[in-house]
Amino acid sequence: MRALVFDKSLSFQPRHPEPAAAGGDSLVRVRQAGVCSTDLEIVKGYMGFTGVLGHEFVGEVVSSPDKDLIGQRVCGEINVVCGRCDLCLSGLSSHCRNRSVLGILNHDGAFAEFLRLPAINLHVLPKTVDDDAAVFVEPLAAAFQVLKQVQIDARKWVTVLGDGRLGLLVAQVLRDAGCPVRVIGKHPEKLALCEKWQIRARPLADIVPRHDQDVVVDCTGSAAGLEMAIQMVRPRGTVVLKSTVATGKAMNLAPVVIDEINIVGSRCGPFREAIRALAEKRVDVTSLIHRRMKLEQGVEAMQLAERPGVLKVIVTMES
Numbered sequence: 001m002r003a004l005v006f007d008k009s010l011s012f013q014p015r016h017p018e019p020a021a022a023g024g025d026s027l028v029r030v031r032q033a034g035v036c037s038t039d040l041e042i043v044k045g046y047m048g049f050t051g052v053l054g055h056e057f058v059g060e061v062v063s064s065p066d067k068d069l070i071g072q073r074v075c076g077e078i079n080v081v082c083g084r085c086d087l088c089l090s091g092l093s094s095h096c097r098n099r100s101v102l103g104i105l106n107h108d109g110a111f112a113e114f115l116r117l118p119a120i121n122l123h124v125l126p127k128t129v130d131d132d133a134a135v136f137v138e139p140l141a142a143a144f145q146v147l148k149q150v151q152i153d154a155r156k157w158v159t160v161l162g163d164g165r166l167g168l169l170v171a172q173v174l175r176d177a178g179c180p181v182r183v184i185g186k187h188p189e190k191l192a193l194c195e196k197w198q199i200r201a202r203p204l205a206d207i208v209p210r211h212d213q214d215v216v217v218d219c220t221g222s223a224a225g226l227e228m229a230i231q232m233v234r235p236r237g238t239v240v241l242k243s244t245v246a247t248g249k250a251m252n253l254a255p256v257v258i259d260e261i262n263i264v265g266s267r268c269g270p271f272r273e274a275i276r277a278l279a280e281k282r283v284d285v286t287s288l289i290h291r292r293m294k295l296e297q298g299v300e301a302m303q304l305a306e307r308p309g310v311l312k313v314i315v316t317m318e319s
């Protein structure tokens with residue numbers, strides 16, 4: 001099959017082996033998949049992954065032990081878990097000790113004609129969520145995870161730091177939850193998008209950190225973002241860290257102790273809530289699509305997604 005493969009370098013492979021069958025897996029013919037910052041980090045060495053990249057997808061089920069799934073249009077949860085380890089048994093299966101992760105850890109991903117996932121990972125999509133919206137289910141679920149981890153209400157001062165792909169989803173989710181969120185970013189056209197969504201937006205250059213925010217969600221994807229967040233949050237406030245930055249940069253953590261700051265790491269989130277928000281058009285994702293490119297141009301698609309200011313690049317599997 002055709003696939004975009006990372007093995008020391010990134011390349012389009014016209015005849016990559018199809019994913020091997022495993023018990024309980026469903027075979028999915030991928031329609032399209034979104035490029036995520038995690039994919040860009042992997043190419044720089046994050047996770048030490050080799051194989052087919054990509055984990056934000058929509059596709060059709062070709063074969064499955066669950067006959068009701070065959071022919072259905074689906075997206076899929078990316079953590080493939082054992083169900084037997086202590087973390088799985090205590091309800092923390094997204095942290096399974098034996099997990100593989102689609103396109104990120106020991107499991108070939110979605111930038112290919114076919115992928116395999118356990119039937120239990122798949123979510124059938126309603127007609128009201130089209131293919132373009134569907135590739136945002138996974139990152140939008142990650143945005144909803146913030147609400148699972150931090151209590152947010154209209155009285156709180158909340159800042160989303162970063163106006164990139166994930167920051168703009170997190171900001172919309174928080175606004176939808178009734179929180180008067182503010183976005184701080186570097187790109188005028190993205191801050192204008194926030195204004196369109198009735199979300200307050202400020203250029204980073206105008207900000208003087210004052211240790212006055214109840215919650216700061218760092219979606220910058222940079223080590224400098226966390227340092228800025230720590231300067232913005234109030235004593236005993238919370239910094240939610242959404243960035244996975246593959247860096248070894250040393251940083252000063254003394255303010256975390258002095259101001260007794262809670263730092264909360266945040267990763268994957270609830271798919272059902274993301275699908276419902278998209279179906280009810282409570283979140284605008286189509287404004288985030290920068291360009292569609294074919295799988296054959298996957299290397300160029302990744303380069304494009306890396307450029308500052310570029311939002312979602314979608315890779316389509318049509319030949």
Ligand SMILES: [Zn+2]
Nearest residue numbers: 082085088096
């Ligand atoms: Zn497990």
